[in-house]
Amino acid sequence: MTKYLATIGLLVCSNLFMTFAWYGHLKFKEMDSFSHFGLLAIILISWGIAFFEYCFQVPANRIGYIENGGPFNLWQLKVLQEVISLTVFTIITIVVFKNETLRLNHIIGFGFLILAVYFIFKK
Numbered sequence: 001m002t003k004y005l006a007t008i009g010l011l012v013c014s015n016l017f018m019t020f021a022w023y024g025h026l027k028f029k030e031m032d033s034f035s036h037f038g039l040l041a042i043i044l045i046s047w048g049i050a051f052f053e054y055c056f057q058v059p060a061n062r063i064g065y066i067e068n069g070g071p072f073n074l075w076q077l078k079v080l081q082e083v084i085s086l087t088v089f090t091i092i093t094i095v096v097f098k099n100e101t102l103r104l105n106h107i108i109g110f111g112f113l114i115l116a117v118y119f120i121f122k123k
Helices: 002-030 039-062 074-096 105-120
Strands: none
Touching: 002 039, 002 074, 039 074, 074 105
16 A cells, blocks of 8 residues: 555655646746746746656655566556646646636546556556
8 A cells, every 4th residue: 555655645646746847837937036037947947847757756766666666557657647647737827827717628538547547557
């Protein structure tokens, strides 16, 4: 159970960094200290943030992978990561990007992702 929880916890941390690396720069316009940066600077900042994503993602996969003594096969690790990624993305979008709304079609799409998790984890 510890490897199960460690894998999920590391994936959540990884996806927090990933979401900020990929989408956080879209809020830089609102911050005076970052508003004048060009695209190359924004890319480098995002890479710097993404470094920490990998610091959590790689251990999560190593700990969680069944051939390393973990509870998940590759298919399960990938689908788990995607669901965590979309969950973290959704929460950050609702909290940070106030102009984006969660609509019914998004919820239906997430429902299909939950079905994907069910089928991927089905023995």
